[in-house]
Amino acid sequence: MSTALWLAVLASALGTLLMRMLPLLWMQRRLDRSDSDDDLDAMPQWLGILGPLMIAAVLGTSLVPTTVDATSWLATAIGVLATLAVWWRLRSLGWPIAAGVAAYGAVVTLLG
Amino acid sequence: MSQQATRSLPRPWLAGLREAIPLLGGYVPVAISFGLIAVQAGFSTWEALAISTLVYAGASQFLFVGMIAAGSPLWLVVVMTLLINVRHVVYAPNIAPWLTASRAWPWLMHGLTDQVFALAHTRLPQLPASQRLGWFTGAALLAWFSWIGGTALGAVAGEELTRRWPLLGEIMPFALPALFLVLLAPRFTDRRWSVALGSSIAIALLLTVNGLSNAAIPLGAACGALCFYLVKLDSTTRGR
Numbered sequence: 001m002s003t004a005l006w007l008a009v010l011a012s013a014l015g016t017l018l019m020r021m022l023p024l025l026w027m028q029r030r031l032d033r034s035d036s037d038d039d040l041d042a043m044p045q046w047l048g049i050l051g052p053l054m055i056a057a058v059l060g061t062s063l064v065p066t067t068v069d070a071t072s073w074l075a076t077a078i079g080v081l082a083t084l085a086v087w088w089r090l091r092s093l094g095w096p097i098a099a100g101v102a103a104y105g106a107v108v109t110l111l112g
Numbered sequence: 113m114s115q116q117a118t119r120s121l122p123r124p125w126l127a128g129l130r131e132a133i134p135l136l137g138g139y140v141p142v143a144i145s146f147g148l149i150a151v152q153a154g155f156s157t158w159e160a161l162a163i164s165t166l167v168y169a170g171a172s173q174f175l176f177v178g179m180i181a182a183g184s185p186l187w188l189v190v191v192m193t194l195l196i197n198v199r200h201v202v203y204a205p206n207i208a209p210w211l212t213a214s215r216a217w218p219w220l221m222h223g224l225t226d227q228v229f230a231l232a233h234t235r236l237p238q239l240p241a242s243q244r245l246g247w248f249t250g251a252a253l254l255a256w257f258s259w260i261g262g263t264a265l266g267a268v269a270g271e272e273l274t275r276r277w278p279l280l281g282e283i284m285p286f287a288l289p290a291l292f293l294v295l296l297a298p299r300f301t302d303r304r305w306s307v308a309l310g311s312s313i314a315i316a317l318l319l320t321v322n323g324l325s326n327a328a329i330p331l332g333a334a335c336g337a338l339c340f341y342l343v344k345l346d347s348t349t350r351g352r
Contacts, residue, residue: 008189012172015194016194017221020204027204047202049337050333052233055229055233056333057333059313060314060315067282084297108279
């Protein structure tokens with residue numbers, strides 16, 4: 001890589017790090033200044049709403065299969081149902097994911 | 113691994129490592145693809161590793177390598193990379209109320225990817241304050257190392273791996289939506305949240321299917337927020 005290209009990598013890395021780091025410092029300062037005992041009260045309401053919605057959007061993007069065809073969509077639907085069914089019974093983190101991946105994999109392998 | 117209970121963990125960093133394992137299903141296959149594509153675009157293995165270690169942001173790395181390979185001006189490559197990553201600005205403030213007093217936290221934000229944020233946003237409030245730093249360090253480091261390791265694997269043996277196990281790269285990434293489903297399911301508590309979360313998921317999915325994956329997360333979340341406030345307005349109006 002040329003020096004210019006290395007500089008582009010470093011600028012992208014530094015910019016990304018600052019976008020992850022500086023908002024934390026801003027928020028920590030805001031929380032420190034707040035009189036409220038509960039830090040959650042000092043958080044802007046829109047920010048608290050945006051958090052879960054960002055996770056929901058990440059879920060939406062990740063639901064799109066690597067290969068977009070009917071089999072993959074069917075596998076996605078069955079994987080989602082399997083994940084939710086096991087979560088409903090166990091309310092845990094690990095097993096529902098294992099069940100979802102297994103169900104997805106079974107459909108892709110059998111019909112693919 | 114109960115999600116609900118606030119309980120003491122004997123080794124919080126180990127619990128963080130364990131709970132981040134589902135992320136590997138999504139990270140490793142995608143990182144292998146990145147390593148392979150970077151080498152095919154003319155980068156060396158060490159250069160691909162440097163990008164994964166320093167930038168550490170999936171979609172923007174693919175764009176970075178693709179634009180360089182296409183001969184785009186470097187300033188434009190940097191601007192586009194940062195533009196894709198701008199969504200990260202809302203992540204750290206969202207978990208800030210649960211972060212303890214330690215100078216390590218700002219530096220640990222390097223590991224705050226979409227997926228680590230989703231996990232931390234759910235788990236940190238459930239952990240005792242004394243264990244949050246250890247838990248986050250374990251989870252974030254496992255995710256980071258898996259991304260770097262996957263890149264190395266892809267750069268060195270990507271072609272061989274995808275030829276030998278073509279289905280593996282297709283099946284394992286389902287661990288990511290499965291993880292997000294489990295993290296989000298308890299948040300469908302009432303009609304308002306269900307409509308907002310459901311529309312965020314649907315909009316982001318539709319945008320991704322139509323090739324707008326980079327805009328999908330911020331636009332999906334923005335539409336969800338709009339629905340959240342519209343449902344409130346609707347119920348307020350009916351109440352009158």
